[in-house]
Amino acid sequence: MHTTLHHNQQEINNQLKIFIDEIKKRERSDSHLITILHKAQELNGYLSKEIMDLVAEEMQIPTSVIWGVATFYHYFKLSPIGKYNISVCMGTACYVKGASEVLETIKETLEIEIGETTEDMMFSLQEARCIGACGLAPVAMINDKIYGELNPKKIVDIINKLKEEALEEEKIVQ
Ligand code: FES
Numbered sequence: 001m002h003t004t005l006h007h008n009q010q011e012i013n014n015q016l017k018i019f020i021d022e023i024k025k026r027e028r029s030d031s032h033l034i035t036i037l038h039k040a041q042e043l044n045g046y047l048s049k050e051i052m053d054l055v056a057e058e059m060q061i062p063t064s065v066i067w068g069v070a071t072f073y074h075y076f077k078l079s080p081i082g083k084y085n086i087s088v089c090m091g092t093a094c095y096v097k098g099a100s101e102v103l104e105t106i107k108e109t110l111e112i113e114i115g116e117t118t119e120d121m122m123f124s125l126q127e128a129r130c131i132g133a134c135g136l137a138p139v140a141m142i143n144d145k146i147y148g149e150l151n152p153k154k155i156v157d158i159i160n161k162l163k164e165e166a167l168e169e170e171k172i173v174q
Pocket of ligand 1 (some may be wrong): 088089091092093095096129130131132133134135137139
């Protein structure tokens with residue numbers, strides 16, 4: 001298991017280095033930091049300290065500068081994201097239709113707060129602004145799928161179903 005992880009990380013680092021080398025060939029390459037961090041997050045899932053150090057070294061920019069950019073934009077994740085990333089919409093339409101109840105139910109069920117990930121790396125929880133599906137309020141996005149007309153029971157059912165699916169997948173992989 002550890003070998004695989006190590007191999008993957010090595011692979012991610014290599015791909016990121018190749019990407020950065022390409023960027024460095026362009027003019028004003030230092031203005032492409034955000035593009036590089038996007039790529040890093042796409043490859044690694046989040047911006048780990050190791051990844052930021054690697055970008056710093058390759059771009060010859062202090063890690064503190066990279067850290068500043070990464071923390072400024074909410075888009076960048078500084079901790080690992082679970083297999084299922086749940087974003088509960090807290091926009092007005094969803095809020096008035098009971099989004100906080102849905103959010104509280106998720107927190108209780110998964111025993112995590114906003115911005116956290118469950119220990120088994122299965123679920124992460126975020127808050128979102130209007131995601132443009134107000135007609136289905138209250139809504140949540142799980143990875144790139146929208147779930148609408150939620151209520152506490154429905155979200156617990158969805159979570160349980162995703163858990164089952166993940167367990168099934170693991171069985172197939174083994
Ligand atoms: S307010 Fe939630 S989708 Fe618009």
